[in-house]
Amino acid sequence: xxxxxxxxxxxxxxxxxxxxxxxxxxxxxxxxxxxxxxxxxxxxxxxxxxxxxxxxxxxxxxxxxxxxxxxxxxxxxxxxxxxxxxxxxxxxxxxxxxxxxxxxxxxxxxxxxxxxxxxxxxxxxxxxxxxxxxxxxxxxxxxxxxxxxxxxxxxxxxxxxxxxxxxxxxxxxxxxxxxxxxxxxxxxxxxxxxxxxxxxxxxxxxxxxxxxxxxxxxxxxxxxxxxxxxxxxxxxxxxxxxxxxxxxxxxxxxxxxxxxxxxxxxxxxxxxxxxxxxxxxxxxxxxxxxxxxxxxxxxxxxxxxxxxxxxxxxxxxxxxxxxxxxxxxxxxxxxxxxxxxxxxxxxxxxxxxxxxxxxxxxxxxxxxxxxxxxxxxxxxxxxxxxxxxxxxxxxxxxxxxxxxxxxxxxxxxxxx
Ligand code: PMP
Numbered sequence: 001x002x003x004x005x006x007x008x009x010x011x012x013x014x015x016x017x018x019x020x021x022x023x024x025x026x027x028x029x030x031x032x033x034x035x036x037x038x039x040x041x042x043x044x045x046x047x048x049x050x051x052x053x054x055x056x057x058x059x060x061x062x063x064x065x066x067x068x069x070x071x072x073x074x075x076x077x078x079x080x081x082x083x084x085x086x087x088x089x090x091x092x093x094x095x096x097x098x099x100x101x102x103x104x105x106x107x108x109x110x111x112x113x114x115x116x117x118x119x120x121x122x123x124x125x126x127x128x129x130x131x132x133x134x135x136x137x138x139x140x141x142x143x144x145x146x147x148x149x150x151x152x153x154x155x156x157x158x159x160x161x162x163x164x165x166x167x168x169x170x171x172x173x174x175x176x177x178x179x180x181x182x183x184x185x186x187x188x189x190x191x192x193x194x195x196x197x198x199x200x201x202x203x204x205x206x207x208x209x210x211x212x213x214x215x216x217x218x219x220x221x222x223x224x225x226x227x228x229x230x231x232x233x234x235x236x237x238x239x240x241x242x243x244x245x246x247x248x249x250x251x252x253x254x255x256x257x258x259x260x261x262x263x264x265x266x267x268x269x270x271x272x273x274x275x276x277x278x279x280x281x282x283x284x285x286x287x288x289x290x291x292x293x294x295x296x297x298x299x300x301x302x303x304x305x306x307x308x309x310x311x312x313x314x315x316x317x318x319x320x321x322x323x324x325x326x327x328x329x330x331x332x333x334x335x336x337x338x339x340x341x342x343x344x345x346x347x348x349x350x351x352x353x354x355x356x357x358x359x360x361x362x363x364x365x366x367x368x369x370x371x372x373x374x375x376x377x378x379x380x381x382x383x384x385x386x387x388x389x390x391x392x393x394x395x396x397x398x399x400x401x402x403x404x405x406x407x408x409x410x411x412x413x414x415x416x
Contacts (some may be wrong), residue, residue, distance in 0.1 A: 003297035009382040011035040011289075024353040024387045029172045029331055029360075029378035031222045032203060034282075038226060041285035042278040052274055054251060064277055071284035072267070078287050079217060079234050080208040085266040086240065089275055089283075092220035092231035093199040094123040097166070099233060099270065100195055100216055101127035103243040104164055110136035114164045115157050117142040117149035118368050119171040122361040124197045128166065142167070147369030151178045154186045164193045169217075170200035173362035173376070174323040175306075175331025177201075184213040193239065199223055199231075203380065204302060204329050206295050209234050221279070226286030230279035233270070240266050247272035298381045305379050305388055306330045312392055318399040322371050330379035333360075333371075338402040341375045347398045353391055 009015055012033045015023065025033065045067070051060035053068050069084070076084045090096045105114075105128075114128050118141055132139045138161070143153040151167075158165075165187060170177045180196065187194050195216040201207060203224040209217050216239070220231035235243075245252055245263050249272035255262045263269045309332045310325035322333040336344050345357035356376045359366045366372040377391065 003294050003301050003381070005301055005382055005384045008293075008298075009384065011037070012382055013039065015382070022352045024383075024390050026377040026379065026383065026387070026391060027354045027356050028203070028380035028383075029175075029200060029223075029329075029376065030356055031228065032225050032380050033382070034227065035225055035286075035289050037289050038282045038285040042227060042282040045278045045281035050277070053277065054268075067284070068275065068277065068280050071280050071287070074284055074287045075232050078202075078207065078290075079219075080210050081234050082210070083237055086234055086237050088233040088235065088240070088267050088270040089280060090231055090233055090270075091229055091276070092222070093121075093197060093218045094220075096216075096218035096231060096233035097123050097195075097197065098127045099246045100166070100218070101131045102246050104193060105131035105135050105137060106244060108135055108137055108163050111138065111161060112163045113138045113140055113159065113161045114166065115140045115142065115154070115162055116166050117151070117168065118144045118147050118364050119149050119168050119173070119176055119362065120166075120364070121168065121172050121197065121199065122363070123199075124166055124168065124195075125364065128164075144368060147365050147367075147371075148174075148176065149178070151183055152186075154183060158187075158190050158192075162190060162192050164195065166195040166197065168200075169196045169198040170204075170329040171362065171365070172200050172331070173360040173365050173374075174333050175200075175328040175378075176324070177327040177329050179327070180212050180214075200329050200331075204299055215239055221283045221286055224286060225289060227279045227282035229276045230283045232283075237266065240270070245269050245272070249273045251275075293381075302330045302379050302381055302383075305383055305385075306332065308388055309377065309379075309392075313395075316395075316399075319395070322369070322374055332377045332379075333374040335371065335374055336399070336402070338399065338406060341373050344375055344395075344398055348391075348394055351390075351394045353394055355391075 013036050014020055014033045049060055049063040051064045053065040072084045072087050075087045114137055116128055128139055140157045142149040143156055194214045196214040198217050198219045202219050215236050217234040222228040252264050252269050252272040253261045254264050306328055307325050313319045313321045313334050318337050319334045323331055335341050341357045348355055360376055
């Protein structure tokens with residue numbers, strides 16, 4: 001198999017709409033667009049099999065239940081879990097991390113320690129802060145250099161009170177992709193729980209939780225061409241078994257008595273209430289969609305565009321590049337030397353180029369690195385060479401206008 005971004009893009013109806021004819025979508029770290037197969041799976045679910053699961057035994061209820069368990073099985077294969085019981089459906093990475101923070105921390109002793117890093121998304125900071133406060137736990141950060149975590153120094157913050165290490169599998173702010181095999185090696189001597197925030201990983205590389213060696217892995221489908229409102233938590237079965245449930249309600253119980261309840265078996269113990277069933281159907285379609293791609297060729301294409309953008313921005317005196325090209329998940333963060341990042345974002349938006357500006361839900365990284373507001377362009381496999389050329393040209397035009405406005409400054413212009 002090989003990969004053509006142009007052919008791949010044709011599967012995404014949003015780009016075929018007349019109003020989006022000139023759209024250059026570079027906000028993929030926030031969310032990806034959806035292929036027709038995912039949209040159809042959700043539509044088909046409502047048209048053909050809409051019914052609540054597990055509760056009743058009529059034909060549609062059975063079909064709905066089978067669909068959910070089939071997608072669970074596909075998700076198990078997607079991450080190479082040992083058992084489908086290790087897959088818990090949830091709203092996304094944020095909910096999965098809140099579940100983990102709540103369930104794990106409630107079992108800890110005051111003074112126990114949790115390790116995170118400066119490159120975490122707020123979803124992997126705030127839940128730990130909340131639980132640390134509630135249970136008198138200590139929150140530590142991997143040593144960093146100007147905000148960039150030095151994962152090779154992880155051992156410096158580990159001790160016999162460390163219970164949980166929850167680290168990014170890829171930073172949404174600067175694209176940094178830590179060496180997970182190094183982290184595994186450094187954690188090996190310690191008895192602790194390792195969580196990988198994989199929200200940014202799954203769109204760009206195949207996931208193998210057994211190879212990674214983590215205890216938990218969290219993910220959101222909308223980051224890998226699936227619908228929003230659905231994601232999953234992978235957890236080792238023995239750990240999930242030993243954890244208390246989180247949300248209480250229907251579906252997660254075996255029996256309810258006056259004063260107490262007995263909980264359902266895994267995975268239902270952690271899935272209280274009615275799941276977003278159409279979204280689960282869409283998740284299944286997105287896994288199927290990805291399984292039909294040549295993931296290696298797809299990743300090579302994304303990496304080529306990422307390196308191209310890094311090279312050009314690095315060579316330009318008009319921009320200060322913040323992300324690095326190596327070990328990067330297709331995220332290019334930078335600031336203009338003249339003018340503001342926000343003005344630049346509006347300039348790009350007027351030319352129908354979608355990028356993001358701000359702290360990217362990573363204020364600690366922004367503050368410690370001295371780059372609180374950056375422009376972020378993030379690549380998906382449907383981005384074409386034409387997208388990159390249009391983006392670079394718009395950046396160039398912006399700089400010319402800025403430099404003319406502040407006149408007297410030499411115009412550094414270049415054809416991309
Ligand atoms: N972690 C990372 C690295 C992310 O990029 C995101 C989404 N930007 C999240 C967690 C949270 O994901 P969600 O909003 O889908 O729950």
